[in-house]
Amino acid sequence: MLSHEILTEALTSLRELLADRGVSSELVVIGGGGLLLQGVLTRTTADLDVVARVEGGKLATAEPLPTPLVDAAAEVARLYRLPETWLNSGPTDLLTFGLPEGFADRQETRRFGGLTLRLAGRLDQIAFKLYAAVDQGPRSKHVRDLQEMSPTREELQFAARWSLTHDTSPDFRDQLEQALAFLGEAEIELD
């Protein structure tokens, strides 16, 4: 598992490997790994989720991640005994359905030499966490993360409305309302 310390070590090693090979990469990161780097969460996380690559200033699907990056990440994984997928493009489908409006303006940029990470802003992380929490239920780590982030009503409303653009089914809406109630915000206006 990745603690803040191990994640920073792993990224520093990744940076050095990429620099040594003359490779640069710019990635957009969401999820627990990003929150850990921002100091928002204190728990450990399994991976660093890449939602997009930045190419020519524009966001592009992270699937597949560039081979030199994957190779270097695998070497880092061996050194720190991390899962091979510690750096992965798992959530890149979110890009297809659309990131929250204003996402690019809220990013926080961290540079590790030739490796640039754009970390999703707080409002967007809350949106992604709420969406995942609805999917995985009240006992999931996403609910705990949301509770630790203590989102305001306005932030949850923004997150809930964005979530509904990704899943328009009545079932999802019901589960979203239950999740909001669980978080103490049953009265949020969704439309």
Add this chain to the structure above:
Amino acid sequence: MSSTSAALGEAMRDLAWSLWTELGVSGTLRRHDQVLMDPEALILFTAALGDRDPRLRDESLDWCVRYGGAISVTRLKNLLGSGLGNQQALDGYASMVNQHTSLSWPVSKRFRAAKTSPGRLSGKSQEPDLRRRAALLRLRLRALFGVGARADVIAELLCGSSSSASELAAIGYSKRGIASILDDLYRADLLSRTQVGNTHRFELKRPRDLEPLVGASPVYYAHWADCLGVLLVLDEMFREVAAKSERLKILAANRVFVDIVDSLERLRWGVPVAADVSAYWQAIETWAVERATRAAQGTPDPGRFCAQIVV
């Protein structure tokens, strides 16, 4: 050059000198008189050391020119193909041998096209003392059975316990050829055969009966191709990363260990361990120099450098 590179290089040269002196090269120290020699692995190792010890290169070439007929070219090629040494390093060495003899050691086309003049030989090498030196069992068997897989198979069986065709092929011959030799020897009632899983394992039926004919076996068996190959890889790694950050050095070492893990397992050398990543590079340096030094000293230390032969 780092102190680790220097220490490793010194141990490698010491090791090569001792092994060559055992074979008959004009040297002073023989520390491996009871360890089965592997001349092809040693030739590839020495060629890869290149000009770092010009006298070693010249004296070993002198030996190869005089006694190169005892060397298996097939095995030389196969060991080279398996990653021991490299063709570029072998080119000059093999070309020198070819120019002084009628032998045909592997030289790349590109090198062959370039005209080189044959250098002078020292003429100091002694004939390998096949009668008295136990470590030269492999050469004695080649004198008896001819240079090739048959002699080497018998050497391996005399020095090891039971072996399969695959294990024996790993010394540098084709599995099909080895299987055919094992079949011949089995049909001649010289080998016993045991089925283990879906593999046949062979061992000599009466190894002691061979002793009056082929002489005593050495006391120890070393996986020289693995040992010398690993040392070359480590040496190259230390030199390549000399100017890099400690973090990059560690990552490079980890890449290397993936490549040599099978050899390390056969050698029972283990791998360097450290309490955390920050102490890892130091552990790698200490480990490499210690292993190389132990090999160079010829210290019989079963499980670390070579194994005792039990017949």
